[in-house]
Amino acid sequence: DIVVCVLYRTRSFLVPPLQQQHRHTQLRRRARAVDAVRFCRSNRFIRIRLTHIILIYYYVRVMFRVLVVVAVIAATSVIYAGGVTRRTVRRQRQYLDNGGYDRDAATSSNVCPERNGRYPLGNQCDKYLQCENGVPAEKLCPDGLFFNSKSSIFSYPCQYPPEVDCEGRTQLQPPQSTSDCPRQFGYFRLGDETKCGQFLNCVNGIGYKFDCPEGLAFNELTFRCDWPDQVDTCDAEAFLGFRCPPEENPLEGHKLHPNSLDCQKFYLCVSGRPRLYNCGTGLGFNELIGACDIRENVTSCYSRTPDNFVRLG
Numbered sequence: 001d002i003v004v005c006v007l008y009r010t011r012s013f014l015v016p017p018l019q020q021q022h023r024h025t026q027l028r029r030r031a032r033a034v035d036a037v038r039f040c041r042s043n044r045f046i047r048i049r050l051t052h053i054i055l056i057y058y059y060v061r062v063m064f065r066v067l068v069v070v071a072v073i074a075a076t077s078v079i080y081a082g083g084v085t086r087r088t089v090r091r092q093r094q095y096l097d098n099g100g101y102d103r104d105a106a107t108s109s110n111v112c113p114e115r116n117g118r119y120p121l122g123n124q125c126d127k128y129l130q131c132e133n134g135v136p137a138e139k140l141c142p143d144g145l146f147f148n149s150k151s152s153i154f155s156y157p158c159q160y161p162p163e164v165d166c167e168g169r170t171q172l173q174p175p176q177s178t179s180d181c182p183r184q185f186g187y188f189r190l191g192d193e194t195k196c197g198q199f200l201n202c203v204n205g206i207g208y209k210f211d212c213p214e215g216l217a218f219n220e221l222t223f224r225c226d227w228p229d230q231v232d233t234c235d236a237e238a239f240l241g242f243r244c245p246p247e248e249n250p251l252e253g254h255k256l257h258p259n260s261l262d263c264q265k266f267y268l269c270v271s272g273r274p275r276l277y278n279c280g281t282g283l284g285f286n287e288l289i290g291a292c293d294i295r296e297n298v299t300s301c302y303s304r305t306p307d308n309f310v311r312l313g
Contacts, residue, residue, distance in 0.1 A: 110136040118157050120149050125166035126173055128157060143176040144185035144202065160186065162223050180207030187223045189233070196234035197225075215240065215276030229273035236273045244269035258287050263301040266292075 112131035113119055118139075121129045126141040128149075141147050141158035148164045151157045175183050181202035182188060190198040190209065196217030200207045212218055212225035217234040219226040228236035237243045244267070247255070259265035259276075266285035267274045279285055284298035295301045 110138065112136045117153065118147075118149070118151075120147060120167070120169060122171075123169050124171040124173070125164070125169040126158070140173060142185050143173060144183035160223060162221065176205070178205035178207075181205050187218075187220070189218045189220050193233055193235045194238040196228055196231060196239050214278065227270075227275050229270055229275065236275075240267070240274050240276050242267050242274045242276075244272050244274050247272070256285070256287075256290050258285050258300060263295075263298055 110121075110129055112129070112134055114131060115134045117131050119129045119131070121127045121138060125146045126143075128139050128141070128147040130137050130139045139157075144160075145158040146161050146164040146166060147157055148159045149167070150165070151159070177183065181200065183202060184205045186202050188200045188202065188207075189196065190200055197212045197214075199210055199212070199218040201210060202208075215228075216225040217228040217231045217236075217239060218224075219231045220233065228234045228239050242257070242259075244257070247269075254268055254270055257267040257269065257274075259267065263284040264279050266277055266279070268277055269275075279292035282295060283292045284295045284301045285291075286293035286298045287300070
């Protein structure tokens with residue numbers, strides 16, 4: 001703090017070095033330095049206060065410079081981000097106004113809307129334009145898969161039809177069928193409208209058969225197993241072997257009906273079409289209470305002995 005005090009008294013941090021001044025100036029500064037040392041040694045309080053003031057001065061000056069640099073960087077970033085955002089929004093609007101894809105890119109010129117990205121191409125749902133550093137390249141999805149224009153740049157763009165919105169693009173490449181599969185990839189129902197519970201999973205033209213859980217039918221629109229009454233191509237009554245009786249009082253809600261072949265199962269009629277349910281192991285459908293009950297309370301379980309049921313007593 002004595003050094004700081006002396007520097008402040010002589011103002012040596014605000015003037016050029018001694019070797020850059022005239023001879024008489026050097027002598028005058030030395031005299032001032034001697035006086036400053038004497039003063040600072042005899043005034044400890046002033047010495048400490050001056051030290052704090054000078055430290056605060058340098059701290060404020062450094063922080064001011066830091067804030068100026070940060071402000072300049074932030075302003076530059078905002079300007080750059082704003083420019084990119086406006087350009088991106090403008091191109092996205094043009095992209096949507098053209099029906100979900102760049103119609104200029106659908107021509108033989110194949111112009112990239114952006115330097116990098118993937119874009120629908122023409123009226124074909126399984127074809128797309130891939131741009132890398134502004135260089136366009138036509139790509140074709142594997143047979144049976146569609147191009148998903150909403151997929152991220154880091155994910156595979158070709159997906160199964162239920163996951164893709166073709167946005168009016170109806171054309172597809174010719175099917176590459178095999179002895180197992182109508183197309184190289186996809187899920188396809190096996191059997192007719194009376195046998196709706198099996199489907200085929202095709203991978204590279206090889207088909208793998210699967211069964212839906214009991215009572216469910218394969219839905220070709222969603223590629224999932226669903227209630228048979230929700231599948232347009234399935235005859236729920238013929239598939240389940242049960243026809244719902246006419247409803248005497250529709251206000252009573254859905255009515256439950258026992259399965260004549262298995263006391264553990266029952267039917268629920270929804271809008272006149274059946275759905276098959278299973279009470280589970282150790283239970284049976286009690287028609288008297290209209291719900292699942294323990295087997296010993298279900299009289300219909302005594303008249304037949306399924307493989308998974310042991311007669312009581």
